[in-house]
Amino acid sequence: MEILALALTLLATLAIGVYEIYRKHLLNRRLFTEYEMRVGQCGIAAVLCVLFFLSAGGWWDTLAPQIRNPAMWWVALAATTAANVIIQFAGMRSARLLEASFRAPIAAMTPGFVVLTGAIIGEWPSTLGLVGIGLIVVGVYAHAREKAPLHEYLVPLFFWLAFQNTRGKSEEEQRKIRGLRWAYIGALCATVGLMGDGLVARHGDMILAVAIELGVLAFVYAMLTQKNPTKDEGEFAPFLGRFRKEWKQMMWLGILFAVPFMLLGVGFRLAPIAYIGSLKRLAIVITVVGGVWLLRESSGVRRFLLACVVVAGSMLIAFDPTPAVVLDSLDAYLKHIVGG
DSSP states (O other): OHHHHHHHHHHHHHHHHHHHHHHHHHHHOSOOOOHHHHHHHHHHHHHHHHHHHHHHHHEEEEEEESHHHHHHHHHHHHHHHHHHHHHHHHHHHHHHHHHHHGGGGGGGGGHHHHHHHHHHHTTTOOOHHHHHHHHHHHHHHHHTTTTOOGGGGTTTTTTGGGGOOOOTOOOOHHHHHHHHHHHHHHHHHHHHHHHHHOOOOOOOOSHHHHHHHHHHHHHHHHHHSSSSOOOGOOOOHHHHHHHHHHHHHHHHHHHHHHHHHHHHHHHHHOHHHHHHHTTTTTTHHHHHHHHHTSSSSSSSSHHHHHHOOOOOOHHHHHOSSOOOOOHHHHHHHHHHHTTO
16 A cells, blocks of 8 residues: 555656646746636646546545545645645746746745644654754755855845845846745645645545535636736737647646646555655656756756755655644544534
8 A cells, every 4th residue: 555655646746747847838938827827727627637536536535545524524625725725826926937946946845834833733843853844944045045145145034035025126036036935835835735635635535625626726716816917927919819729738737737636645545644745845856857957947956956955854854753743633633623
């Protein structure tokens, strides 16, 4: 069973890396607006998950054991869906503003946030967890300071100055600051999303859950997101003309977006949530290599080395018991609340 969890997680990780590179490729080519890609990928992925649920969902759901608890399933589904409204919005926005190889390592902050959440409730991380957090903080800190003068590395908490005012900055600096803001927000919200995904997989049908989640995301984005391009996106030709010509590109985006959602549920049941969440961070290295090699992004060696540092930190956290304790505590608390 552990081998199955590992295999499915690695396939999902590969799909995440390819999706990140392909999404940035489409954004660079300006085939679709941010709004169109956000709604399109979620809508297509939702349809694919519904079809998969109707055709093979029952068999797929039997691959891993579970304890059905409809109340817990709905609570967890609501939480992870709400978190993903922000996560996917922030992901698309930061992907447009930042190079893929620059943005990717920030995603490794999520396992660290889970461990810090454990510290808040009194579950202090082990030595491995502390070393993992340290590697993530140092790696992301140095990564975010790319091209900065050496003396600026010594400015206290300069890492968080991505939230500084953009007035007076060059256009490139403004894009970087805004992109970092959204990347940090996405990584923080992914903490809730990661725990919600695990609880959904534990307590009910996995494929039905992601089909509902993706359908809700597509509806919310279609209703609430600005349809016209933002000011710094530029101008686009009418959508129907572009879609008739490039619809296959949008379909591939939706397929790549759907695959990890479909595969990871089994992994979440068969292995500790922290293991799955940390293994997913291997997609960071895939994204960095693909961004530098395929998209011709800059600072390749530096970004690759720092990506390896933050991924190493994320992997160490996988061997820390704190994330599992956090999820079990949350599971027990919610069961008490909902009466499961």
